[in-house]
Amino acid sequence: MKFNGKTYAAKEINDAIKAAGGDATLKEVLGERFIACGLKSGVVTIEGTPGNALGAYLDGAEIRVRGNGQDAVGDTMNDGKIVVFGSVGDTLGYAMRGGKIFVRDNVGYRAGVHIKEYGEKKPVIVIGGRAGCFLGEYMAGGLILVLNKENVKDPIDDYTGVGMYGGKILVRAHLLDTLLPKQIKCKRVEGQELAEFTPYIKEYAEEFGAEFAALTKGDFYLLTPDSSNPYKRLYTNN
Amino acid sequence: MIDFNVAPFEVVRDYDKCVNCRVCERQCSNEVHHYEEGFGKMISDSTKCVDCQRCVCLCPTKALKIVPNQNSFRPNANWQQKYLTEIYKQAESGGVLLSSMGNPEPFPVYFDKILINASQVTNPSIDPLREPMETRVFLGAKPQTLQRDEKGNIVTKLPPRLKLSMPVMFSAMSYGSISYNAHAALARAAEKLGIYYNTGEGGLHKDFYKYSANTVVQVASGRFGVHKDYLESGAAIEIKIGQGAKPGIGGHLPGAKIVGDVSKTRMIPEGSDAVSPAPHHDIYSIEDLRQLVYSIKEATEYKKPVIVKIAAVHNVAAIASGIARSGADIIAIDGFRGGTGAAPTRIRDNVGIPIELALGSVDQRLREENIRDNVSLVVAGSIRCSSDVVKAICLGADAVYIGSAALVSMGCHLCRTCNLGKCNWGIATQRPDLVKRLNPDLAAERLINMLTGWNHEIQEMMGGMGINSIEALRGNRLMLRGVGLNERELQVLGIKHAGEV
Numbered sequence: 001m002k003f004n005g006k007t008y009a010a011k012e013i014n015d016a017i018k019a020a021g022g023d024a025t026l027k028e029v030l031g032e033r034f035i036a037c038g039l040k041s042g043v044v045t046i047e048g049t050p051g052n053a054l055g056a057y058l059d060g061a062e063i064r065v066r067g068n069g070q071d072a073v074g075d076t077m078n079d080g081k082i083v084v085f086g087s088v089g090d091t092l093g094y095a096m097r098g099g100k101i102f103v104r105d106n107v108g109y110r111a112g113v114h115i116k117e118y119g120e121k122k123p124v125i126v127i128g129g130r131a132g133c134f135l136g137e138y139m140a141g142g143l144i145l146v147l148n149k150e151n152v153k154d155p156i157d158d159y160t161g162v163g164m165y166g167g168k169i170l171v172r173a174h175l176l177d178t179l180l181p182k183q184i185k186c187k188r189v190e191g192q193e194l195a196e197f198t199p200y201i202k203e204y205a206e207e208f209g210a211e212f213a214a215l216t217k218g219d220f221y222l223l224t225p226d227s228s229n230p231y232k233r234l235y236t237n238n
Numbered sequence: 239m240i241d242f243n244v245a246p247f248e249v250v251r252d253y254d255k256c257v258n259c260r261v262c263e264r265q266c267s268n269e270v271h272h273y274e275e276g277f278g279k280m281i282s283d284s285t286k287c288v289d290c291q292r293c294v295c296l297c298p299t300k301a302l303k304i305v306p307n308q309n310s311f312r313p314n315a316n317w318q319q320k321y322l323t324e325i326y327k328q329a330e331s332g333g334v335l336l337s338s339m340g341n342p343e344p345f346p347v348y349f350d351k352i353l354i355n356a357s358q359v360t361n362p363s364i365d366p367l368r369e370p371m372e373t374r375v376f377l378g379a380k381p382q383t384l385q386r387d388e389k390g391n392i393v394t395k396l397p398p399r400l401k402l403s404m405p406v407m408f409s410a411m412s413y414g415s416i417s418y419n420a421h422a423a424l425a426r427a428a429e430k431l432g433i434y435y436n437t438g439e440g441g442l443h444k445d446f447y448k449y450s451a452n453t454v455v456q457v458a459s460g461r462f463g464v465h466k467d468y469l470e471s472g473a474a475i476e477i478k479i480g481q482g483a484k485p486g487i488g489g490h491l492p493g494a495k496i497v498g499d500v501s502k503t504r505m506i507p508e509g510s511d512a513v514s515p516a517p518h519h520d521i522y523s524i525e526d527l528r529q530l531v532y533s534i535k536e537a538t539e540y541k542k543p544v545i546v547k548i549a550a551v552h553n554v555a556a557i558a559s560g561i562a563r564s565g566a567d568i569i570a571i572d573g574f575r576g577g578t579g580a581a582p583t584r585i586r587d588n589v590g591i592p593i594e595l596a597l598g599s600v601d602q603r604l605r606e607e608n609i610r611d612n613v614s615l616v617v618a619g620s621i622r623c624s625s626d627v628v629k630a631i632c633l634g635a636d637a638v639y640i641g642s643a644a645l646v647s648m649g650c651h652l653c654r655t656c657n658l659g660k661c662n663w664g665i666a667t668q669r670p671d672l673v674k675r676l677n678p679d680l681a682a683e684r685l686i687n688m689l690t691g692w693n694h695e696i697q698e699m700m701g702g703m704g705i706n707s708i709e710a711l712r713g714n715r716l717m718l719r720g721v722g723l724n725e726r727e728l729q730v731l732g733i734k735h736a737g738e739v
């Protein structure tokens with residue numbers, strides 16, 4: 001499907017993708033929203049810039065974006081994979097519960113807010129560059145990796161993990177001096193501890209042709225909440 | 239530390255009637271009663287009693303009654319005993335006071351200050367036993383214009399709608415806040431009655447997918463249990479922005495209640511808290527809301543109506559006007575008396591506005607702006623009986639949601655301690671021994687009975703007014719008069735005072 005500057009309604013695009021059995025290449029995409037919402041299978045390749053809510057409720061299909069994404073990529077995603085060859089806007093992977101998202105470069109505010117895991121279902125977000133404020137806010141499970149490929153000083157921003165009560169955030173950084181909320185434990189990853197995460201770093205490197213060795217060099221910090229019941233002692237029965 | 243609190247209730251046992259059968263001891267999850275071998279009689283610890291009336295109902299000799307504790311602090315119109323007691327609790331614990339069910343404070347109940355009309359002489363009333371009386375309603379957007387093809391057939395594609403046999407639905411109560419058996423009863427009753435029940439934000443238990451034709455699935459900020467199949471399994475999808483009992487704050491199910499199937503249904507590990515933040519962090523504007531509405535519509539191929547539920551707050555009319563333009567099909571508004579499994583006491587008792595006033599102003603505003611037909615209005619919090627339903631419809635509602643009333647029909651006595659998780663009636667609890675006290679078939683039957691009665695009453699009141707369809711009742715404010723209401727209140731409600739023609 002080639003857009004050639006013509007705008008299609010989201011429904012037309014999604015109907016066309018479904019008619020093609022889930023496998024489709026969309027060219028010259030320019031801000032069309034809701035692409036591949038809830039798609040269960042197939043591989044959708046997008047050239048250009050898809051609009052908000054790309055792959056919301058995604059349920060098993062794969063989306064490959066040759067360009068940047070906008071807001072709410074992978075909102076409430078359940079399964080499948082999203083690969084973005086560029087950066088994305090705010091609220092990446094809101095309330096995601098499964099599947100994987102790889103973003104080659106940077107992500108905006110509130111990535112991985114409220115992601116959660118259950119049993120086998122464990123969402124993974126891998127960010128190649130840096131992340132904006134409120135990364136992993138209210139996070140209840142799953143894994144977020146910030147690989148900081150440009151080796152900047154602050155790969156994560158203020159309020160990372162605020163309200164977090166489950167899951168893990170791994171950050172590659174020389175020295176983590178971002179202001180972290182009180183309830184977050186931050187510890188340097190020592191020796192073999194990185195092994196748990198290297199498969200995802202490897203997958204990132206393969207997807208984007210990056211150098212695995214460079215991405216695993218240097219220090220990593222692991223952020224986890226100090227309680228899975230943060231609100232317990234707050235209440236008095238009345 | 240000295241415990242400054244006094245028991246709010248007193249358990250009174252008539253020892254002439256008590257036969258020491260120990261039923262009360264087995265029934266009370268709060269461990270109020272026990273048999274004292276030494277005395278050879280039943281003893282009670284009133285301090286633990288929550289006045290749920292379970293023991294009173296089950297005592298075979300009717301030997302028990304629970305009365306308010308007559309012990310009194312020095313009377314003070316300003317410093318009522320309640321405020322002292324609450325201070326003692328907080329001075330002990332340092333915690334936020336937590337309560338359940340709807341606001342019990344003596345604010346005006348506007349439904350009780352509104353009266354319904356009836357026909358006399360000039361237009362005949364209708365006998366619902368003899369003549370057809372239409373209580374069926376459709377919820378969803380109504381197209382403004384009809385298009386016909388050259389043969390005169392209507393070609394306008396109707397937006398997706400919900401069809402209700404009567405203008406009542408069961409409001410959102412999550413599996414987790416109420417028990418499996420309570421959910422089963424609501425689902426079965428909704429199916430039999432041809433109405434809908436609502437999953438709340440706890441996801442949908444796999445056993446209940448079979449009721450999907452009568453299920454409204456909810457999407458709240460925590461998105462617990464939300465995935466494509468869940469969205470598919472509802473007849474409609476409700477985006478929960480707010481709730482009348484706790485406007486502006488989120489929900490929080492403590493880890494202790496996240497056990498077994500509740501954990502599986504919500505898709506979070508056992509023992510972990512389930513926190514639904516106050517806002518949806520992807521919705522900061524009507525434009526953002528529109529995006530969520532349409533992402534849901536895209537994911538479900540425009541086959542299901544989308545409901546947006548908000549709490550009745552001060553600027554509710556302006557908010558509703560925005561929602562009516564967001565692509566939503568139905569707006570649900572929950573008044574400040576709406577029930578809850580747990581809410582901070584201060585919020586429950588002090589935040590939000592009465593549903594009657596919210597409804598009056600929303601309906602009038604949407605009409606003024608000519609967008610009333612974009613959406614249906616469903617109101618809640620709190621609808622207690624069939625005349626509340628009729629009054630709500632005359633004030634502009636298409637239908638109502640009932641929550642507390644449904645629980646009461648199953649046995650709830652509004653003891654307002656759902657937050658303790660020890661509901662003796664098997665409703666607001668996950669303790670297997672308590673849950674099994676609620677027989678879902680019998681509870682469903684009670685729900686059906688109650689609403690069958692309500693429906694007859696609604697028809698009777700409609701007939702009395704000479705009206706034979708709900709359609710003709712909606713927004714028919716001429717059928718209402720206020721008593722003891724001031725000019726402003728009447729204006730907001732859009733009704734006249736009793737005695738005015």
Ligand code: SF4
Pocket residue numbers: 249265266267268269270271286287288289290291292293294304662
């Ligand atoms: S808590 Fe309920 S069952 Fe227990 S004594 Fe009080 S009224 Fe009876």
Ligand code: SF4
Pocket residue numbers: 290338339645649650651652653654655656657660661662663664665666
């Ligand atoms: S549901 Fe149970 S705990 Fe809650 S108010 Fe009713 S009887 Fe009490």
